[in-house]
Amino acid sequence: MSNIKFSNVHKSFGQNKIINNFNLEGKEDEFLVLVGPSGCGKSTLLRMIAGLEKVDKGKIQINDKIINELHPSKRETAMVFQSYALYPHMNVYENMSFGLKIEKQSKEEIQTKVLRAAKILKIEELLERRPKQLSGGQRQRVAIGRAITRNPKIFLFDEPLSNLDAALRAEMRVEISKLHQQIKTNMIYVTHDQVEAMTLADRIVILNEGNIEQVGTPEEIYSDPANIFVAQFIGTPKMNILEIDEKDIKSEKIIKVLGNELTIKNVKLEKRKHFIGIRPEHLKISNETKFKFSPEIDIIENLGNEKIVYMKKDNHQLSAKISSGSEIGNSFGFDLQNIFIFNENGKRIKS
């Protein structure tokens, strides 16, 4: 039972401002995923929580207690590193019990804690092995086990799955999800992988250049993006963004997109440049859609269960995701509710 709160946190390395006035309040026992392109400061944030980096300005609180100046070992956090960071000269049991041994806990107590963690992660039969003798997935399990034995208030994951191959990554993703259900604790998870973010998170924090672009549940992030960055960051292939000139803004409510004039309610469009976003999965070939256009088709990628169609229409590059069974004609369509409108600065205009 714990929560974390950042207030006006700043951090810079030399001249480089990594984190700029960062504010965030975590909810109790939630699975928070920090996601963003590399170099956006997400790992730095995590390391500041763990105490491996100093906070320049502002404060970080766990359960309303300021932890800025607290030694890393007193913060009751546990971190799982990208490179596992298992001690190579100790076996799995020693790796998992090392922290407890330094705390001078009794042998029986250590044993029960380690065995409990091993049971949760199903690594009981590996306890005698050295890290060298384990596969990547097993090593990651041990690293998580080491975190569990410390019984932390907050789990910190620093891109824990990025060293694993695709199949194992999917498997471990499910394991981590189960783990969170099993031990209800606050978990903060850093990744650059949008699939991990979407599947694991209670709430996603999308970061870019040290700033929060949007915070929300996976559904909110997907269906209600705050700006072009968020809209394009989540979803594969990424959202089509069409640049609309001021001459295509016919009136305050009417906008011309791909040859169709759309009437949009509850907005006041200015006579300026705008951006229209539409996800590839919302471009359809059926005749049920309200608006249609006929593009020039460049390439069709067949992924087995679906096809990705790359096409061109009036200087706009578009991609569409359709089911693989469907025949591709020369007409595509879309509906009004799947259109996102952004102003010239990339901010969303909600209708």
Next chain:
Amino acid sequence: MKTKNIIIFSIISSFFLVSLISIWKILVTLQGIKLENFNFQIIFLLGFLISLAHVIIGNKLNYILKLIIFSLIFIFIDGYLIQSMPIWYNIGVFLILYFFINKIKKFNNKILEEEHSTQIIIFDFLTLFGIVLFSFVILFPFYMMVVTSFKTQIALLVNPLDFSINFAQGFKDLFKSYFVIFKSYKFGKYILTSTIVSLGTVFITLVFAIPAAYAIARLNFFGKTFLSTSILIIYMFPAIVLVIPLYTVFSQLGLRNSIEGLLIVYTATTLPVAIYMLQGYFKSIPKELEEAAILDKLSWFGIITKIIIPLSIPAISSVALYVFMIAWNEFLFSLMFLDNPNSFTLSRAIQYLSGDAETPRQYLMAGSVIVTLPVLFIFVYFEKYLVSGLTAGSVKG
């Protein structure tokens, strides 16, 4: 292509045989046998014919039969027709031919037909040639040292160039020099002093070098780059420059003729390289390990003793070995600072013996063997650590 390969193979292999036989003949002359002529041409021709015959006969003849026939022909011509030789000489020649024919065994018809076989032949024999020649060059002085130490004063005076060992004289006489240097020249005490000084230097150097190397590898402090480069600059000073100032200082402090004084100087001279080698290795240890250790509530001291040192055993043992060898073999400082025979180290003691005209040469050589052997054994035993430690550290040195 095939004839060319066969000819190249025969020429190279006969060169190899000539070098083997020549080394044997040199050793034989040292044993007191007078050779009228080395007969390179005849040996070369014989080697050429043997190689050729080996390829042509191929598998038509049993391998052992072939070996015996070739060797007997060679011995008959070399050791009987040209010059009559004692039986032990011919046994030696037989063993060399056995080794030689064993080496050329794999070059049969099939391999010589292949296009790149010339390269295989050249590289194969070049390696063999290098091994034989250089091991001879390196081992011969050591052999001389051992042989001389087993001799009596009279034997040395009669024929100083006789490098044979007379095993007939019995165990006690054979090792007489060794008994003498331990009894009358107090070599036991010198060994003890050298051991104390060397192990002490290793211990003190490691105690200082490990924290220093860790600081340079990991911590950020003012003047870090200056410090890490200046450490190596210290190493650039030749020892001879430091000897005289140190001599005056040590005289005044009363550190001359003392083990403590030597420990100070040896530690100072070995520390720079020790720090440099260790910091390179420490840098190669992933930083995450230490961060994990910090989260495991470990202090700085705990990180060094429980994480860094266990992981750096290869580097630390190679540094220890290096420091031990430097301290054990060090001569200049011990020559300058020690003039009381009670506090001599081994290398200083040998110099002391050789400076004395009365000391027979065989005692000197026995002393040299005693100086060399411990380092040799330690080196052979720790060699695997040394190599792995040096390469591992050099990646990010």
